[in-house]
Amino acid sequence: MSVATGETTVPQALDKDLLQALLDVSGLLVVMLDEVGRIQLFNRACEELTGFSATDVIGHPIWSCLIPEDELTDVKDVHGRLQRDETSNIHVNHWLTKDGNKRLIQWRNVSLRDDEGRLCGLVGTGIDMTEQERALRVRRHWEAERHYLLDALPILIAHVDEDFRIRFANNGYRHWFGLDADDLAGKPIVDVIGDAAFATLEPHFRTALGGRRSIYHGEMEYLHGPKRFIHGTYIPAFDEATRIDGFYIVVVDLSEQHHLRETLVQERLNAQREAQAHLLELSHVTRVAALSEVAAGLAHEISQPLTAIAASAEACLMQLSRTPESAERLRPAIDEIAKQGQRARQIIQQLRSFLHKEQEDSRSDCDIRELIDDVLLLLKTELVAEDIVMERDLDPELCRLRVNRVQVEQVLFNLLRNAIEVLSITEGDRRVVIRSRCVPEQGRYRIEVSDSGPGLDEAAIPKLFHPFYTTKTEGLGQGLSICRSIIDRHGGELEAANSPDGGAVFSFTLPLCNNCDN
Numbered sequence: 001m002s003v004a005t006g007e008t009t010v011p012q013a014l015d016k017d018l019l020q021a022l023l024d025v026s027g028l029l030v031v032m033l034d035e036v037g038r039i040q041l042f043n044r045a046c047e048e049l050t051g052f053s054a055t056d057v058i059g060h061p062i063w064s065c066l067i068p069e070d071e072l073t074d075v076k077d078v079h080g081r082l083q084r085d086e087t088s089n090i091h092v093n094h095w096l097t098k099d100g101n102k103r104l105i106q107w108r109n110v111s112l113r114d115d116e117g118r119l120c121g122l123v124g125t126g127i128d129m130t131e132q133e134r135a136l137r138v139r140r141h142w143e144a145e146r147h148y149l150l151d152a153l154p155i156l157i158a159h160v161d162e163d164f165r166i167r168f169a170n171n172g173y174r175h176w177f178g179l180d181a182d183d184l185a186g187k188p189i190v191d192v193i194g195d196a197a198f199a200t201l202e203p204h205f206r207t208a209l210g211g212r213r214s215i216y217h218g219e220m221e222y223l224h225g226p227k228r229f230i231h232g233t234y235i236p237a238f239d240e241a242t243r244i245d246g247f248y249i250v251v252v253d254l255s256e257q258h259h260l261r262e263t264l265v266q267e268r269l270n271a272q273r274e275a276q277a278h279l280l281e282l283s284h285v286t287r288v289a290a291l292s293e294v295a296a297g298l299a300h301e302i303s304q305p306l307t308a309i310a311a312s313a314e315a316c317l318m319q320l321s322r323t324p325e326s327a328e329r330l331r332p333a334i335d336e337i338a339k340q341g342q343r344a345r346q347i348i349q350q351l352r353s354f355l356h357k358e359q360e361d362s363r364s365d366c367d368i369r370e371l372i373d374d375v376l377l378l379l380k381t382e383l384v385a386e387d388i389v390m391e392r393d394l395d396p397e398l399c400r401l402r403v404n405r406v407q408v409e410q411v412l413f414n415l416l417r418n419a420i421e422v423l424s425i426t427e428g429d430r431r432v433v434i435r436s437r438c439v440p441e442q443g444r445y446r447i448e449v450s451d452s453g454p455g456l457d458e459a460a461i462p463k464l465f466h467p468f469y470t471t472k473t474e475g476l477g478q479g480l481s482i483c484r485s486i487i488d489r490h491g492g493e494l495e496a497a498n499s500p501d502g503g504a505v506f507s508f509t510l511p512l513c514n515n516c517d518n
Contacts, residue, residue: 029105029126035119037061037079049128051098066095068102082111082122092129104129156251159237162209164189167246176253178224194223201232208234208247229258365513366401366408368445369394372434375412379420383432386424391433399438399445400513403490408510411483411494412447415506418479419451422504426453440512444492448507455498464496483508 029049032041039062042054050066057065067075071093078091088110094102105126112120150157151171159168166187174181177192190198197220207214216232230251237246376383376390383390416432423430431452438445456464465484480494487494492509499505 029124029128031062031124031126033062033079033122033124035083035121037063037076037122040121041123049097049103050095068094068096078109079122082109083119087111102130104133156249156253158189158249159246160189160205160249161246162244164205166192173249173251177222192223194221197222201234204232204234205247208236209244211236211244228253229255363402363404366403366405368399368401368436368447371405371409372412372436375409375416378413379416382417382420386420386430388420388423388430388432391431393433393435395436395438397438401445401510402513403510404486407486408490411486411508412449414479414483415449418506419449419453419504422453423451428452438512439509443512444509445512446507446509448505450499450505451503453503455502456496456504458498461496461498465494 030043156173157170204214235248435448494508
């Protein structure tokens with residue numbers, strides 16, 4: 001017998017060899033069994049997979065050497081069905097290799113029958129699915145791990161498709177919206193978050209579908225529950241072909257933090273108001289205490305113009321009683337009465353202003369030279385009594401400052417009075433100098449008070465402005481501390497140093513008017 005191929009006749013002897021070659025190069029596992037399940041054909045692919053040679057297994061029942069014991073029942077059932085009436089079927093089972101490992105095989109089985117329908121044997125072709133099955137197990141494990149990890153995160157995560165239907169939502173998302181995991185897949189997201197939230201977030205959803213990340217940070221009103229303050233990130237999602245097929249939602253609920261932040265801000269504002277009120281009260285007490293120490297001098301200062309007024313008035317009355325026609329000669333005396341009355345009024349007005357208890361930290365435009373004159377008016381008696389020369393070196397340029405006038409007067413008053421106290425126990429030259437300079441390039445106005453005293457202890461300078469630190473036997477250590485607080489609140493700086501020429505120098509800066517807002 002021969003096989004015809006085209007115009008060439010192939011001898012029958014070559015027929016078997018040709019079939020074997022075709023089976024070997026196919027890459028498929030090919031095995032043939034007889035009617036009782038003994039192996040009749042075992043191609044090269046089967047040998048390479050199992051490690052058995054064809055001579056090792058041919059003539060042996062397949063379930064005695066290749067089928068795991070726990071799968072024998074299923075394999076024999078497949079074989080029995082083919083024996084009875086099935087012409088073909090598909091089955092998956094494991095094969096045992098020579099070294100004891102298992103390989104997962106997907107089989108396509110066909111029954112062979114003669115002309116009378118009697119079973120002659122079975123042929124199975126198989127594909128080794130071991131690696132694919134291992135990769136599938138790894139993928140399923142990773143999916144389970146990923147879901148477990150996402151469920152454990154304290155944030156909201158969801159995967160939404162192009163039609164705005166939910167594919168996946170982690171435990172945080174489900175719990176937040178009260179969703180059942182079984183009814184979640186395919187649910188329109190608008191039904192979950194509500195129309196108002198969807199209208200706000202839809203532009204961000206579409207930005208993500210367009211391939212770009214989008215962020216929403218702010219309050220959100222959802223379908224159920226109170227308003228929430230969220231930070232949401234919306235990220236494109238890609239399929240295996242890197243085509244955008246939806247987007248991920250990653251939301252952090254910041255409602256509690258936002259409420260806490262608002263509470264802290266309010267508490268800080270309340271604390272600032274309380275501190276400001278305390279500073280105003282303490283400043284007022286300090287001013288009262290400072291003036292109580294110079295009350296005698298001020299009383300003397302006021303009594304002088306009042307005495308002059310009384311004397312001038314009596315002289316006028318006497319002159320009028322003697323010679324009524326001498327009214328014109330009384331004009332100088334009356335002018336003196338008016339002058340001394342004005343002087344007394346200025347002193348009393350400045351005292352009233354200095355002792356005024358502030359209700360708030362109000363600020364207004366101020367001429368610094370007038371402010372210095374007002375403070376010196378209060379200290380004039382002490383300067384004269386201690387034989388102290390007062391020098392002024394003020395910047396001629398008029399610079400506008402917006403300050404709390406009373407508080408800045410208090411700072412200057414304290415610095416000048418400290419200098420007077422030091423010089424009162426100093427022998428020799430007694431001199432106090434007030435200097436002021438406008439420094440526009442720094443946006444600052446600088447005021448400096450220096451004296452000709454012994455100077456400051458260098459070790460004490462860093463502690464001068466600390467609360468309750470004092471070098472006076474009866475001092476409370478609050479004066480300079482309050483002064484620094486006042487200057488700090490004005491956005492300036494208060495410093496102390498020793499002059500190279502001797503004596504102490506205290507200086508402070510204030511922002512120019514065009515920098516007040518800063």
